[in-house]
Amino acid sequence: xxxxxxxxxxxxxxxxxxxxxxxxxxxxxxxxxxxxxxxxxxxxxxxxxxxxxxxxxxxxxxxxxxxxxxxxxxxxxxxxxxxxxxxxxxxxxxxxxxxxxxxxxxxxxxxxxxxxxxxxxxxxxxxxxxxxxxxxxxxxxxxxxxxxxxxxxxxxxxxxxxxxxxxxxxxxxxxxxxxxxxxxxxxxxxxxxxxxxxxxxxxxxxxxxxxxxxxxxxxxxx
Amino acid sequence: xxxxxxxxxxxxxxxxxxxxxxxxxxxxxxxxxxxxxxxxxxxxxxxxxxxxxxxxxxxxxxxxxxxxxxxxxxxxxxxxxxxxxxxxxxxxxxxxxxxxxxxxxxxxxxxxxxxxxxxxxxxxxxxxxxxxxxxxxxxxxxxxxxxxxxxxxxxxxxxxxxxxxxxxxxxxxxxxxxxxxxxxxxxxxxxxxxxxxxxxxxxxxxxxxxxxxxxxx
Numbered sequence: 001x002x003x004x005x006x007x008x009x010x011x012x013x014x015x016x017x018x019x020x021x022x023x024x025x026x027x028x029x030x031x032x033x034x035x036x037x038x039x040x041x042x043x044x045x046x047x048x049x050x051x052x053x054x055x056x057x058x059x060x061x062x063x064x065x066x067x068x069x070x071x072x073x074x075x076x077x078x079x080x081x082x083x084x085x086x087x088x089x090x091x092x093x094x095x096x097x098x099x100x101x102x103x104x105x106x107x108x109x110x111x112x113x114x115x116x117x118x119x120x121x122x123x124x125x126x127x128x129x130x131x132x133x134x135x136x137x138x139x140x141x142x143x144x145x146x147x148x149x150x151x152x153x154x155x156x157x158x159x160x161x162x163x164x165x166x167x168x169x170x171x172x173x174x175x176x177x178x179x180x181x182x183x184x185x186x187x188x189x190x191x192x193x194x195x196x197x198x199x200x201x202x203x204x205x206x207x208x209x210x211x212x213x214x215x216x217x218x219x220x221x222x
Numbered sequence: 223x224x225x226x227x228x229x230x231x232x233x234x235x236x237x238x239x240x241x242x243x244x245x246x247x248x249x250x251x252x253x254x255x256x257x258x259x260x261x262x263x264x265x266x267x268x269x270x271x272x273x274x275x276x277x278x279x280x281x282x283x284x285x286x287x288x289x290x291x292x293x294x295x296x297x298x299x300x301x302x303x304x305x306x307x308x309x310x311x312x313x314x315x316x317x318x319x320x321x322x323x324x325x326x327x328x329x330x331x332x333x334x335x336x337x338x339x340x341x342x343x344x345x346x347x348x349x350x351x352x353x354x355x356x357x358x359x360x361x362x363x364x365x366x367x368x369x370x371x372x373x374x375x376x377x378x379x380x381x382x383x384x385x386x387x388x389x390x391x392x393x394x395x396x397x398x399x400x401x402x403x404x405x406x407x408x409x410x411x412x413x414x415x416x417x418x419x420x421x422x423x424x425x426x427x428x429x430x431x432x433x434x435x436x437x438x439x
Contacts, residue, residue: 049328053266060267061326083326085319089289093314096291102268103327189319197317 003194004144006202011176034116041112048106077200084187086197223385224311227410238427247344255280256337261329287316306394307412336369348396350383
């Protein structure tokens with residue numbers, strides 16, 4: 001399948017993300033001739049262990065994430081980022097997790113917005129919100145290059161495109177910029193050929209970065 | 223949900239059973255070689271202990287993995303009346319890291335088995351699967367090439383059919399009716415209720431082998 005890079009909004013120190021920034025980003029895509037095609041939505045859930053003795057919790061994974069992706073409606077993806085594990089399964093695996101009653105879903109986040117066609121690229125701009133709130137936690141952008149599935153072969157093209165994009169966006173003088181934290185896919189047992197498991201790993205990395213940034217902000221405040 | 227019955231048959235009669243099943247099911251058999259790993263939750267995990275099975279299909283050129291959870295069987299007077307076990311069951315295909323994944327979540331390997339044999343998947347009003355397999359244990363961890371039968375000379379026959387809470391009575395009826403055709407060779411009952419081998423098995427097998435299944439039993 002075509003490869004994609006998942007970018008995330010990094011606010012400047014002392015600022016936070018807001019819906020005005022989201023609107024400017026969307027307008028910028030359209031200003032470089034991105035054609036709006038439709039909506040997209042992905043969901044991400046943190047699972048937390050149910051323990052009989054809470055004191056033993058440090059041993060349990062803290063970054064157990066489940067994800068559903070719009071391009072794979074019959075699949076579900078689990079990642080354990082610190083263990084460098086990703087698995088793809090059927091959506092019925094969520095029923096299994098419920099029946100096991102060893103983990104329960106803690107926080108659910110939604111990534112949603114519009115998708116745009118721009119030549120050989122497909123772009124998705126999305127807000128990051130908790131599932132039952134409109135409280136904007138972040139902005140993500142997926143940049144998908146349709147002709148190629150190889151991460152290595154596409155690297156230069158992707159970097160060139162991101163440069164063009166960053167330059168277009170910089171003219172709007174927004175308080176932040178997009179970053180791409182590229183995970184080491186081989187550590188997760190993934191190959192150069194792109195798959196939806198790669199996407200799940202990128203989103204797990206985005207979440208880790210979002211949490212780290214939020215913690216840095218509250219550390220400065222405190 | 224699924225409906226399940228099980229029975230045992232002597233290995234010497236398996237070929238006859240295969241002929242009978244070929245005639246009844248009208249489909250080709252599929253070879254079966256499944257590595258089954260039973261995982262149980264570690265001591266601190268979950269309000270109650272939990273268990274799941276990871277199945278690795280070794281018959282494919284590339285092993286394929288399934289996660290399976292089986293719930294407690296249906297209870298009550300109604301359940302006791304029927305000769306088929308009805309229980310909740312959920313399965314999901316999974317990619318190859320699934321075992322390491324559940325270990326990382328705090329599950330431990332309780333035991334593992336290798337099932338070797340064949341299966342028939344067919345429609346008889348409802349979808350039914352019959353598997354005939356020897357159950358083998360591994361002498362060393364995950365050593366599927368060195369597995370030995372748990373009960374040499376005997377094989378396990380299992381008839382399963384997926385069901386929902388809306389249609390399980392219809393599925394039970396279809397499974398029960400199908401099992402009647404196997405009665406001369408083996409008796410099938412709820413797992414855990416063992417009835418042993420059937421006295422007519424040898425004669426029935428001989429009949430099947432002599433004319434290749436042309437005669438109806």
